[in-house]
Amino acid sequence: MVRWLYLSALADTPLAIVQAGLLAWLAAALLNGAPSLWLPAALLVLTLALRALAGAARARFSAGAGADISQAVRRDVAEALLRGAGGTLTAGEASTALLEQAGAVGRYHAGFAIQRRVASVATVLFLLAAFSVDWVVGLIFLCTAPLIPVFMMLVGSGAQRAADRQLDSLRFLGGYFLDRLRGVLTLRAFAREAAEQQAVDRVNVEYRKRTMKVLRIAFLTSAVLELFAALSVALVALYVGLHLLNLIAIGPGPGLDFATGLWLLLLAPEFYQPLRQLAAGYHDRAAAHAAAEALAPLLEERQSVSGSNAVSTTATALTLDQVSFAYPDSEDTLLSNCDLTVQAGTCLVLRGDSGTGKSTLLKLIAGLLAPDTGEVRHDGRPAPLLAQTTGNLAWAGQHPWFIHGTVADNLRLGAPDADDAALHQVLAECGLEHLPAGLDTRLDENGGGLSGGQGRRLALARALLSPAPLLLLDEPTAELDDALEQRIITALRARKGRRTLVIATHSPAFATLADQSLWLGPSAESMEGAAHG
Structure with missing residues (x-):
């Protein structure tokens, strides 16, 4: 499942390069008054259909892989809990480990981890395509592409701290609510329903605030990264426009015609798209990292127990x-x-x-x-x-x-x-x-x-x-x-x-x-x- 997810995600890169070329071909043919446009139009429709199918396949495989990984983690956690591992965990913390933390690990492996591999390969393919036509545009791509992952790492520490605080709040909220639910008869007997309801509401509001802080960091990060990508695309557009107006002489010179320039311009947003998707999923990485730290002692205890205590097959003295x-x-x-x-x-x-x-x-x-x-x-x-x-x-x-x-x-x-x-x-x-x-x-x-x-x-x-x-x-x-x-x-x-x-x-x-x-x-x-x- 993970292999098919990676291949379907990576298939979008060559299709994006072909799509940009077909759009440039079709636009140039329209501008030059070509008598027949059915071939580039048909190829463009086919490419768009293939990209849509690749996107649908990626969504399906991503959901399946995330569910499979989460289920495997839940199975290991449940086995560890049933064997008595994590004896200090409350019932709320155990349920959070089974549901939220295992789900975070699944989303990371089916999302950010795959996109990181896709982005690295896609960047190389786009650079090869750009350098093969215009070394200036390729140089622009090469110099601006590291800005996105560098900035992502700079804000990563803040996002990680916010995710850790949110996970701690979620674990506390799960146990807090479960304890009140178990003691509902006692609370009713002592007429404490309204007071405990208000207390649960306060804890819930605090959890919502922590969640919004995580989302705020994620959205601000995405906005800044989108700004870098937009500026980079504008830089390519400026170079191509000045070159087509013969206002600059650097680069390939007369070889940069309208179709080539349009192809490079259309290629620019596609070049930054895998990096933007990587940055958008960075909060999944932070959540998964926090979840992994919480689950690691539990799973390590399970593995040590499983490795050192085999089930006996004969009666015990x-x-x-x-x-x-x-x-x-x-x-x-x-x-x-x-x-x-x-x-x-x-x-x-x-x-x-x-x-x-x-x-x-x-x-x-x-x-x-x-x-x-x-x-x-x-x-x-x-x-x-x-x-x-x-x-x-x-x-x-x-x-x-x-x-x-x-x-x-x-x-x-x-x-x-x-x-x-x-x-x-x-x-x-x-x-x-x-x-x-x-x-x-x-x-x-x-x-x-x-x-x-x-x-x-x-x-x-x-x-x-x-x-x-x-x-x-x-x-x-x-x-x-x-x-x-x-x-x-x-x-x-x-x-x-x-x-x-x-x-x-x-x-x-x-x-x-x-x-x-x-x-x-x-x-x-x-x-x-x-x-x-």
């Missing part, structure tokens, strides 16, 4: 070595000196009363929490943070998160290549074969469209479908009847050996599945004793 943990706002140590080894392909069942640390232990194993003392190891290596697992574990919690889309879309998050048959099978294993619209059932991020129990089972189905060698399940059969609970236990038993299972549950029915059981709670003298018991 777990080791907890003297692990202790307490929440910062609690005086009690929730886990103390836990020693535990779980062999690959086996099942560990965590039991205990509510609040005794079952979910916390799952988070420690997953890397969502770091132990205060001790170490959690996966296959003998320190457990990576969840952001660095790259598919080595699957989590099904009590409050699952979904994406806006269908059931099939959510299931394929962990197994993108799974076919519909595999999706139907895992849904049946989890008792979800009778969903209202089957795989096409629509969901929101909180599982709206399903009941709470169906949402937890869908999260379980997503974990079972993924190829992750380590499954961490938090109350997978809560509030289910005995028959459905046994169906899920059967599905988990079928995965033992190929997967390592760690299950937090209150249900005694998992005793038949467990290779090891761990009781958490005050009945044990210490976590260490419970682990060894």
